[in-house]
Amino acid sequence: MTLNPLMTNTTDTVFSDLIASQGYVIADGAMGTQLFAAGLDSGNPPEAWNVDHPTKIQAVHQAYLQAGSDMILTNSFGANSFRLKLHNLHNKTLELNEAAAHNARKAADEESERNGRPVLVAGSMGPTGELLSPLGEMTVSACEEAYARQAEGLAAGGADLLWVETMSDLNEVMAAVSGARMASILPVAVTMSFDTVGRTMMGVTGQMMSQHLKELDLVAIGANCGNQLADTEAAVVQMIAGLGREKSEGETSNDVPSTSTAVIVKANAGIPEWKRTAMVYNGSPEMMAASAHRMLSAGATIIGGCCGTTSEHIRKISSVLKGGEPVPDIPAPISASTPSENTTTTRRRQRRRQRTQNNDLRKRPVVP
Numbered sequence: 001m002t003l004n005p006l007m008t009n010t011t012d013t014v015f016s017d018l019i020a021s022q023g024y025v026i027a028d029g030a031m032g033t034q035l036f037a038a039g040l041d042s043g044n045p046p047e048a049w050n051v052d053h054p055t056k057i058q059a060v061h062q063a064y065l066q067a068g069s070d071m072i073l074t075n076s077f078g079a080n081s082f083r084l085k086l087h088n089l090h091n092k093t094l095e096l097n098e099a100a101a102h103n104a105r106k107a108a109d110e111e112s113e114r115n116g117r118p119v120l121v122a123g124s125m126g127p128t129g130e131l132l133s134p135l136g137e138m139t140v141s142a143c144e145e146a147y148a149r150q151a152e153g154l155a156a157g158g159a160d161l162l163w164v165e166t167m168s169d170l171n172e173v174m175a176a177v178s179g180a181r182m183a184s185i186l187p188v189a190v191t192m193s194f195d196t197v198g199r200t201m202m203g204v205t206g207q208m209m210s211q212h213l214k215e216l217d218l219v220a221i222g223a224n225c226g227n228q229l230a231d232t233e234a235a236v237v238q239m240i241a242g243l244g245r246e247k248s249e250g251e252t253s254n255d256v257p258s259t260s261t262a263v264i265v266k267a268n269a270g271i272p273e274w275k276r277t278a279m280v281y282n283g284s285p286e287m288m289a290a291s292a293h294r295m296l297s298a299g300a301t302i303i304g305g306c307c308g309t310t311s312e313h314i315r316k317i318s319s320v321l322k323g324g325e326p327v328p329d330i331p332a333p334i335s336a337s338t339p340s341e342n343t344t345t346t347r348r349r350q351r352r353r354q355r356t357q358n359n360d361l362r363k364r365p366v367v368p
């Protein structure tokens, strides 16, 4: 039984109610970063912890909810049969996805009951890691089947929507959406990762993504992960334009936009760097909150973080978007991949600010 007070409504309604009442939906931050901090070995699949260490997974969800997330993603990013097969866990696809959704549902329902607010559970479905034929050996139907199986488990465990994320290939996205819809009637959201010179690894831009996906009746599309914050932001702006969601002058965030597809941004915490054996991120909570504010002003309404973001980042994003504290005075990052018109002075100032942020980061433990 669910305790979510708005579960009598559809997920679409909960989304639009949240966006209408507060102007946005705050998603969560990284899961992997938190699990490595909790002792997960980098060679082991995080999805097994849904069954082996459910309370550790629930604790990550709880921390994000306490930080202000309105929506949490299940710990099922790699829980498709292709990826689980690498760990000989493919026969547990249903079980692991159901457990992932159950863990998130439990944390969400407890938060709803405690604070009387709706919390959405999004069933995370990452890429298969395979290439579709003719580039690779995976057929469209095998791909659809893998996502259908995953969606079935996530729906059974209590997910409110399905969240196809960190994708590179539009054809795999189409197969994932189609598979998700074979198995459930839940709304579907899609994010892609613009980590290769402003495009996905397969060459997709934000504009191409919105053009291809806008007829699919998705609840939301957007960008997540990525390599540089500037590229992720640029892709999101392209999508907003592609969907016709730009804000006109005088329009507030509560005005209803022309399309029902919302735009998501869930960027990494700055630029990842290898430090010895660990991946660390240079993005402070202030930097992510400044970015969240820019993206909300541009028209994105579902905002969270990806790799390197912690509950500290989400707390800052939540506080700034709520107006509880001023927007950090951190300028938009300049992309190293797309030439910008910024002056040398701006670049110099940005480098100085970057150095200050790095110094701040060095003072506290950095969790990859």
Ligand SMILES: [Zn+2]
Binding pocket: 224, 225, 226, 268, 306, 307
């Ligand atoms: Zn990420």
